[in-house]
Amino acid sequence: xxxxxxxxxxxxxxxxxxxxxxxxxxxxxxxxxxxxxxxxxxxxxxxxxxxxxxxxxxxxxxxxxxxxxxxxxxxxxxxxxxxxxxxxxxxxxxxxxxxxxxxxxxxxxxxxxxxxxxxxxxxxxxxxxxxxxxxxxxxxxxxxxxxxxxxxxxxxxxxxxxxxxxxxxxxxxxxxxxxxxxxxxxxxxxxxxxxxxxxxxxxxxxxxxxxxxxxxxxxxxxxxxxxxxxxxxxxxxxxxxxxxxxxxxxxxxxxxxxxxxxxxxxxxxxxxxxxxxxxxxxxxxxxxxxxxxxxxxxxxxxxxxxxxxxxxxxxxxxx
Numbered sequence: 001x002x003x004x005x006x007x008x009x010x011x012x013x014x015x016x017x018x019x020x021x022x023x024x025x026x027x028x029x030x031x032x033x034x035x036x037x038x039x040x041x042x043x044x045x046x047x048x049x050x051x052x053x054x055x056x057x058x059x060x061x062x063x064x065x066x067x068x069x070x071x072x073x074x075x076x077x078x079x080x081x082x083x084x085x086x087x088x089x090x091x092x093x094x095x096x097x098x099x100x101x102x103x104x105x106x107x108x109x110x111x112x113x114x115x116x117x118x119x120x121x122x123x124x125x126x127x128x129x130x131x132x133x134x135x136x137x138x139x140x141x142x143x144x145x146x147x148x149x150x151x152x153x154x155x156x157x158x159x160x161x162x163x164x165x166x167x168x169x170x171x172x173x174x175x176x177x178x179x180x181x182x183x184x185x186x187x188x189x190x191x192x193x194x195x196x197x198x199x200x201x202x203x204x205x206x207x208x209x210x211x212x213x214x215x216x217x218x219x220x221x222x223x224x225x226x227x228x229x230x231x232x233x234x235x236x237x238x239x240x241x242x243x244x245x246x247x248x249x250x251x252x253x254x255x256x257x258x259x260x261x262x263x264x265x266x267x268x269x270x271x272x273x274x275x276x277x278x279x280x281x282x283x284x285x286x287x288x289x290x291x292x293x294x295x296x297x298x299x300x301x302x303x304x305x306x307x308x309x310x311x312x313x314x315x316x317x318x319x
Contacts, residue, residue, distance in 0.1 A: 034087045065096065090188075144163045247264075249303050
């Protein structure tokens with residue numbers, strides 16, 4: 001009898017979850033704009049810049065599901081993100097044994113010992129094969145984890161460059177907790193990457209070049225891991241076809257916790273999430289276009305509005 005019960009338990013566990021095809025979709029932005037490269041914008045230090053190059057590796061991805069369980073995606077899933085290729089990048093994660101998909105996280109860079117391998121051994125077109133411009137630093141140091149470049153200063157005459165690398169700087173992102181959206185029949189984690197945040201704490205108006213595994217280059221890698229990426233969706237089971245509402249959140253960053261929110265379409269519901277993806281406030285606005293919120297604690301938040309057409313729009317907020 002005990003053996004029968006054990007067998008039933010094992011069978012029930014095996015069939016509790018199902019194989020789900022999953023993708024990761026990264027939307028590229030600069031200060032809320034979908035046009036990232038060669039577009040004037042301002043850093044958090046109010047320096048006007050243009051970004052000319054954004055390339056980085058995404059590896060060792062994990063899917064969070066069914067009560068914070070983690071499933072690691074195969075190490076063979078290596079993505080070289082190049083913002084020049086388009087306004088978004090899709091990474092196919094394959095099938096995951098899960099019932100409730102809850103979030104995703106990943107590393108920036110190339111893991112050891114692959115990082116010290118020979119790029120010429122990979123077939124042409126592979127993310128780890130030689131590229132132009134090069135993403136490989138050298139035999140000892142390995143790959144550039146991030147290549148982030150642009151111009152600043154008067155008439156954009158000052159060049160700035162950050163090439164971050166090094167096994168010690170193989171950083172993992174925070175848990176990006178978000179429900180999936182069904183896109184072309186595949187459960188898809190949608191996240192935003194705001195490359196403005198990659199320059200947090202850095203000044204580039206006089207020009208700045210940092211290549212290597214320390215200093216400002218390391219700071220950029222840290223910013224990529226903890227500030228650049230944030231989730232875009234709360235929940236959706238339909239393919240997304242309606243454009244998002246234009247949403248202004250100001251001041252951002254907020255110095256006193258008071259934040260004004262203005263939208264181009266009427267807002268049905270306003271959500272405020274903390275950095276861990278936990279909801280801290282939900283307000284029915286009865287189709288208003290403007291409102292104000294008061295934050296108590298300093299930190300990173302995500303403002304999400306559901307408009308009258310049922311479209312969800314997200315903005316990152318810092319206090």
